[in-house]
Amino acid sequence: MALRDPRHSPVPAADPTRLVSSVIWPGFVGTTVPEWLDRALRNGLAGVVYFSHNIDPDVPGQLPALSAAIRAANPSAVVGVDEEGGNVTRLQAREGSAIPGAAVLGALDDVEVTAAAGRAIGRLCRDAGVNLAIAPVADVNTNPLNPVIGVRAFGSSTGLVSRHTAAAVAGIQQAGVGACAKHFPGHGDTVADSHLDVARVELTLAQMREHHLPPFQAAFDAGAAAVMGAHLIVPELGEAPATLNPRAGALLRDMGFGGLLVTDALDMAAVRATVGPGEGAVLALLAGADLLCVGNPLNAYTTGRDDEACFTEVFDAVYDAVASGRLPAAVLQAAAGRVAAFAQWSERAFAASQGSGDRASGTGPSGVGASGVGASGEAIDWVDVAARACRVDQGAGALALAGPDAVVTLVDARTGHNMAAGPTENFLATALLERHQVCVPDVDLLNAENLSFLVSAGASLGEAVLVLVDSLASPGQQATLAAVAAVAPQALCINAGLAPEAGTPTGTALTTIHCHGFSRVSAQAVVRLLNSRE
Structure with missing residues (x-):
């Protein structure tokens, strides 16, 4: 279902206050x-962004009532x-996402499953009264040191990311919700997090066209209703971040995309600490943006x-x-026209999804559907999907947990959190507690000697010891593993972080399960995998 030409959409013209308001999207x-x-x-x-x-x-029903x-x-x-899905969820933030993230889906490499995941995300959004899912991630994560994309991407291969981006877009929009591919023109080869700094992509435009733009083209060809721009610099386009860069906006439109261009949050450091959110908003509109995402207050x-005050x-x-x-x-009229065109499309898409009988078949902790349904209508077990995507690099340890009465010592070696995902609960501990007793030592309060004593004491009693990491490149996490x-x-x-190429040393002699993300469903998958080997 294509977006209508914004020139034929009703937009406020006489009242400048309404016209300005119609392109602002605050939290x-x-x-x-x-x-x-x-x-x-x-x-x-224009509307709101939920956090x-x-x-x-x-x-029960709080979020649909808020949307109403x-x-x-x-x-x-x-x-x-x-x-x-996966690491980044708002609708299931407390308990963690019940839908696998992009890296899980990319590792499995089944586009039908990815489309089903898109439909599940779409249902979550639709049942919450949300009509624009800021997903999928269309970035090709070609830099393993990328601090903000990582497992949020389908992978490091342009072809793989392209086909799964298209599948996810189609799935989300089958549920009557707009998909917003991000982060144009591609955030996958950066070593800076644009939440915290100005990110640069040290690639030529030809390299961007070859490796990073194709997934966005695939999203557009699949009918994506929206795309989100990135606060990153592509030197060949100039020294302004793409969100504020008319040349980046022109590149997007030259690719044939006529839908809604959304800015990444204007409170991120790449804008906030340079020109500021207000000036950034003006520059973004001049660069071709339509909808100004203000950010999380x-x-x-x-x-x-x-x-x-932020608004x-x-x-x-x-x-x-x-x-x-x-x-x-x-310029403002054109932007407002595309916002209005999206709103009209959304109404038609929602009605079409209702008419097709596409209903959620389960509810998550927020009271909105999370179940998966395949193309032929069969139910999908997302824990099974995530378990099948896991990869095991065998070391000395056996893939098994002791019986329910034994204690599992879980050492959480992770440091900090991804700014896009935010702080989360220890979903692995929660999943283990369904069948086991769990000891989670506070690594921050233990020195290496005390930690070694605690772990060796547990191991000597035959207790299972697990070490949770999310970056095998982190010296601190490697030190804990050692x-x-x-x-x-x-x-x-x-x-729970990026898995190295098969056969590449992980930096640890321990048996390693690569689960491609940290979410409720991935944690449950790991525990199911371990319990199945008892």
Whole structure:
């Protein structure tokens, strides 16, 4: 189902306040609609982006009711959420995603399963009242040191990422929800996280065209309703981040994409710490963006500023730029037209999905569907999918856990968290607790000697020892692995990060399970795999 030509879409023309509001997409604080947001929505605000703090899984129906209240204020509101499956979830943030992430799906390399995962994501969104899923990730993760993409990508092969991106887009949109491929023109070869710094891709445009643009073309060919730009510099396009770069915007449109171009969050350091969110919004519109994602008002770097102030900063800057003539009204009209075109498409797509009988067949912890259904209607066991995608590099340790009465010592060697995913619970500990007793020592409070003593004590009693890592390239995590291996060579390493190429040394002698991500479903898959070997 194609988007209509935005020139034929009704957009506010006479009232500059409504016109400016119609391209701004803020976050907000709370699980109900705050007064300022209700007022802005009634005055034409484009919509909202949900974050995990907007969702209360303990209150049945809270999120659909919130979406209904937003649409009561603005029936055309674009309601979006980062819902990639795997590591990055907002709708299932507390318990972790029940849908495998991109790296799991890429490792399995079954496009029908990926399409089914897309449909499951689409149902989660649709049942929550969300009409734009900020997914899938179309980046080709060619740099293993990439700090922000990693297992969020389908893989490091352009062809593999292209076919799975297309499948995910098709699946999401079959559920009546728009897909937003990200992060154009490709964030996979960076060594900086644009949440924290300006990222650069030190590749020629020809190299970008060969290796990083094809998945976006595949998304467009699959009918993706939207694409998200990246705050990264491609030197051949100039020194402005792509989000603020007219040459990047032109490159996108030259690829034949006529849909909605969304900015990555304007509160990320690549914009916030350079030109600022207000000026960034103006530059993004001049570069061809349509929808201005303001960002998460509860991010650490927005401390001291409330949600309304974050929105107002962007609104005032855009309004002043239009009033001064710096931002031509025609540019704003074109952007507003594409936002309106998406809203119209969304209404038709939702109606079509309802008419097709595409219903969710289960509910997750947020009260929205998470079950998988294959192309022929059969149910999909996502834990089985994630388990089949796991790869084992055999060392001294056996792939088995002791019986339910034994204690499993779980050493969590991870350091920090991915900014896109945010801090999470220890899903592996939770999955283990369903059948086992679990000891999780606080690595931060133990020195190497004490940790070795604790682990060796458990191992001497025949207890299973697991070490959880998410970066085999991290010196700190490698040090913990070495300390455990020295006293418990039968221990198992659970690698929730990128897996090296088959046959490549992992840097540890321990038997290693590569599960391609850290989520509820991947943790359950690891435990199922271990328990099946008892």
